[in-house]
Amino acid sequence: MNCKYCGNPLDVFYKDMFDNRYGYPGSYTMWQCRNCDHLSLAADFTPAMIGDLYSNYYPRTHMSLEEWQPYKKAAGFMAWFKGLRSTAYNWVPENVRILDIGCGFGETLGYHQSRGCEVYGVEADENIKRVGDKFGFNVKVGLFDADDYQPNYFDYVTMDQVIEHVIDPLVSLKGIEKILKPGGTAILTTPNGKGWGIPVFGKKWAHWHIPYHLHIFSRKSMKKYAAEAGLVLEKSITITNSEWLHYQWLHMAVYPKQGEKSVFWTQSFAERTTSQRIIMKILAGFHRLKINYLITRLFDAFNAGDNIIYFLKKPL
Ligand SMILES: [Zn+2]
Numbered sequence: 001m002n003c004k005y006c007g008n009p010l011d012v013f014y015k016d017m018f019d020n021r022y023g024y025p026g027s028y029t030m031w032q033c034r035n036c037d038h039l040s041l042a043a044d045f046t047p048a049m050i051g052d053l054y055s056n057y058y059p060r061t062h063m064s065l066e067e068w069q070p071y072k073k074a075a076g077f078m079a080w081f082k083g084l085r086s087t088a089y090n091w092v093p094e095n096v097r098i099l100d101i102g103c104g105f106g107e108t109l110g111y112h113q114s115r116g117c118e119v120y121g122v123e124a125d126e127n128i129k130r131v132g133d134k135f136g137f138n139v140k141v142g143l144f145d146a147d148d149y150q151p152n153y154f155d156y157v158t159m160d161q162v163i164e165h166v167i168d169p170l171v172s173l174k175g176i177e178k179i180l181k182p183g184g185t186a187i188l189t190t191p192n193g194k195g196w197g198i199p200v201f202g203k204k205w206a207h208w209h210i211p212y213h214l215h216i217f218s219r220k221s222m223k224k225y226a227a228e229a230g231l232v233l234e235k236s237i238t239i240t241n242s243e244w245l246h247y248q249w250l251h252m253a254v255y256p257k258q259g260e261k262s263v264f265w266t267q268s269f270a271e272r273t274t275s276q277r278i279i280m281k282i283l284a285g286f287h288r289l290k291i292n293y294l295i296t297r298l299f300d301a302f303n304a305g306d307n308i309i310y311f312l313k314k315p316l
Contacts (some may be wrong), residue, residue: 001031003172005228006221009033012204017041018258020251022057022264027258028211035105038221038310039193041214044169054124058212059266061107063127065134070110081293083300086239086307088158088187092117096155099179101144101172102162106131106270113137120149146175164190164213173229173312186231192238192308193218196299197248206244206251207306222310224286231312238305245292245306246283252281 001010019025029042068086074084082096084090089108094099095116100108103121106128112119113135121128122231132139139161140148157176176186191197191207193216198205200287207213217225223233250264254276263272272280286292299305 003036003038005035006033006224007084013039017203017208019210020256021209022235023259024053024057024211025259031290034225036221037193037218040206041211043211043214058088065130068105068131070114071107083239083241083296086189086241088160088189091187092158094154098156100156101157101159103128106137106139109137110135118158144175146178149179151178151194152181153242155181159188161189163188164215167214169215169225170228172232173225177230177314182314183316184314186312188310189307191216192306195238195306196304196308201248204252204255206248208219226312231314233310234313235311236308238300238303238308240296240300240305240307242293242296246287250280253283
């Protein structure tokens with residue numbers, strides 16, 4: 001097997017990986033390109049399988065329209081200390097035309113609108129329709145399709161923790177290139193394949209998220225994918241929300257067997273054993289000591305954090 005876009009040979013990175021969050025059956029192999037270090041999961045999913053994966057295994061979050069609040073700007077010392085500028089929306093300026101792909105319940109759209117932006121969103125979860133209707137956002141329920149928009153239309157396009165889920169990232173990037181204005185910017189956040197987490201936590205790294213994550217990028221592979229789509233990787237930085245490290249400890253503390261659900265990720269409090277409850281309480285206490293904040297800030301300072309923000313520019 002060869003790397004899809006750089007043609008170099010792939011090596012097995014990990015064998016026998018499985019869904020250690022929601023218990024989707026099957027075991028999977030993670031491959032790594034010898035040249036660009038791109039990590040890709042060998043999972044030949046059909047659209048029907050993807051439908052089953054997300055409808056029957058991936059948990060649905062409850063949304064209440066009454067409690068809906070737009071996101072706020074992450075600013076100040078505590079926002080820095082917690083790593084809150086890890087999301088793409090924080091990097092979008094005021095008064096621009098923006099599309100957020102995978103906009104969840106539209107909290108980012110509310111944030112951008114309050115800053116004078118013209119906001120568009122696309123989201124597979126149909127709850128977005130109610131939010132869009134109430135607040136007047138331009139939203140589409142479903143998957144991103146560049147043909148839904150005019151070419152050369154947006155100043156910014158954002159994708160927060162989405163690109164690693166798509167079957168073919170090049171199709172998404174080409175679509176983004178098409179709808180961005182010349183000089184426009186795409187901001188993508190995604191787990192970092194070259195961060196400190198993989199060598200330290202190995203197969204138990206929380207961001208493998210098998211088999212939902214199909215692609216884990218390196219800077220080198222993102223640069224290649226972007227170039228193939230006609231975009232230029234202008235900048236990349238790692239900023240990691242410190243909660244992620246807390247989740248990493250919890251993930252490992254109650255690690256499930258293949259085919260079983262994680263009592264941490266599924267929030268099934270009643271199913272937790274006494275010893276699981278105790279260890280999770282201890283970890284919650286540890287998190288209050290802010291050591292997770294210090295560790296994440298340290299690795300981000302070396303640009304080796306677990307979350308990376310990519311800025312891709314469409315040339316003028
Ligand atoms: Zn490659």
